[in-house]
Amino acid sequence: MHHLFIVMVIGGAIIWALTIGVLAYAGRTRPKPMSVRGASRLIVWGGVAFPVIVLFLLLSYAVWLMPQVRPWLPGAMDGTAEIEVTGEQFWWRILYLDQAGKPAFETANELHLPVGRRTTFRLKAADVIHSFWIPALGGKMDMIPGRDNTLSLEPTKAGIYRGPCAEFCGTSHALMAFSVVVMEEADYLAWRAARTQAPVAPQKTSGQELFFRHGCAACHAIAGTPAIGRIGPDLTAVGERQTLAAGTLSNTPDSMIRFIRDPASIKPGVKMPAFGMLPDGDIEAISAWLGGLK
């Protein structure tokens, strides 16, 4: 795209200079009468043939540059990652796909992307219309139930960015966001490999035992444990995420405890029920265990 910009700017500058040059020439010289034949020729070549050819060349160049339309060129689609993101009230289900387009692993509310590589997003919605938007990386795209929309982005700078939901989707629409961690390619590959490998069972603590006893696993999945619930966000490595509750709280033990105790007071309309009836000690133990998942 960088080349497109340069070519268009230089091309536009040349045409501008030519036009202004002709204008200045016409204004300064004494007009001499032109033969009908000469004038017609000037109109046909300068007014028809020249713009038609220039526009044809520029159009061809712009179309030729689009990476998706010429994937047969070597390198055009190399290393392209594909990620399926589903908008749900009020969080993001994120499914990384392998090279063959099969599901590799799932996560939620946080994207990890390699810098300098184009990633294609397949965007879906589970309930109502949401909209996927990472303002720092590109335009937004609606997520519509029953439809697959496609968006492709190429981050050029490592860092952490925020992506909000950009289509009103319910009471907690303003509290539906995700973090985007753009990493150097080696870091990204290491992160991805760690996720794709056979999951290591987390250390057994009373928190884990309480997580299962109080039924958290009915809705949440954690790789390496028997928790395979798919109603709520996947909690694998939730301790390393930037935020909790889809970009709403900073990832601290206190936030985790607050959210488990009464999610609706933080995110109105959230599907997760309140667990305020549990003893404080149990909630703290569960939070400590979840916070340690990395």
Added chain:
Amino acid sequence: MKWLREIETFWTLFTAPTVWALHFLICYVAFAVFCAKQGALALSFDTVRLALGGVTVVALGVIVLSAWLAWRQWGFGTDDPPHDAPTDEDRRKFQGFATLLLAGLSFVAVLYVSVPLLFIGACQS
């Protein structure tokens, strides 16, 4: 071919833009359907591309034919515009000249619409 010259209709004027519109529709609808139903149709991408290339050649041929008829209606350029006298002959020549210009515009437009056919390689997944 004498009957062609006797018919008084605006359709000669519209032929080339209509071909342009049809060509545009055929190209876009064909690829939209093909890409939406990739598995369901036993056609390869290049088959569709070649078929649309054929449609383009036919469209350009019809436009050239229309331009030639218009040129003839205009009297092969024997008389210069603006053809604004209130006579049958001027009306005919004006229509011929306008048709010729529209045919030129349509020819270029059909070429532009076909540019992606040269470069496109796959449906966006």
